[in-house]
């Protein structure tokens with residue numbers, strides 16, 4: 001049987017950071033389980049964040065009006081994407097498990113990781129008009145956001161000053177990972193490692209190591225599958241009328257994004273259904 005492969009996309013500047021310790025723990029645990037682990041250390045690689053015409057080798061289709069999506073799709077088809085993008089695409093293709101390890105920046109990922117998403121997940125390679133969401137390209141791969149925050153958990157509650165963390169996670173987990181078809185595992189959140197006592201950080205590391213042991217057995221988060229939507233331009237890619245009708249009787253929205261004007265399903269973006277977080 002082929003060796004399992006994992007990719008850790010790492011976005012922190014310092015090898016002395018808590019994020020680096022979390023990355024190292026993952027490399028160690030997954031290697032111990034027989035994974036071949038590759039790390040893309042984005043700052044160390046000087047990975048470029050901006051999506052520009054330098055990402056394309058050779059002539060542009062329309063140099064007068066550069067359209068990144070069109071040009072990269074064409075370049076991907078013809079094998080003319082820049083070497084750094086192609087290298088990351090190869091690593092992603094080979095991995096069954098992808099962990100994104102980063103500190104939360106402005107409720108999102110650091111720019112260098114956003115650049116990785118912008119530049120590596122090109123049309124054709126990571127999605128097409130026919131291959132999105134539950135029909136997505138990477139439906140056999142698992143992906144997980146593992147991140148640290150500066151805020152304590154209380155601030156990211158529905159009544160906390162930062163608002164519900166489930167809302168914060170929706171664009172990343174639905175708009176990027178689920179959009180490309182990944183099975184999204186529950187995020188691993190390390191709340192405020194900067195201000196907590198050393199003993200708590202040690203527990204966080206231990207908890208992470210323990211979770212890594214059973215990661216591939218975990219159920220992913222649930223997202224609304226394509227079948228629930230009218231996937232036509234006339235239908236506007238909206239929920240089918242019979243699904244909407246069915247949902248009327250439900251106490252919660254279908255998902256954080258498809259809330260249908262109702263309370264958000266608790267833990268929708270933070271807990272897999274088996275952990276008792278979701279509706280149904």
Ligand SMILES: Cc1cc2nc3c(=O)[nH]c(=O)nc-3n(C[C@H](O)[C@H](O)[C@H](O)COP(=O)(O)OP(=O)(O)OC[C@H]3O[C@@H](n4cnc5c(N)ncnc54)[C@H](O)[C@@H]3O)c2cc1C
Pocket residue numbers: 012014016017018019020021102103104105106107108147148149150151193194201202205
């Ligand atoms: C531009 C920007 C935007 C931000 N936006 C947000 C935001 O929107 N929301 C939010 O909540 N936060 C935000 N933050 C804060 C940021 O998320 C935190 O500063 C970051 O997550 C902390 O993680 P770190 O790895 O950098 O911590 P570090 O400071 O590297 O580490 C924390 C502590 O862990 C120690 N440590 C290192 N290795 C180990 C080890 N092996 N074992 C035990 N301890 C160890 C370190 O010495 C340090 O004392 C932002 C920060 C910046 C710079």
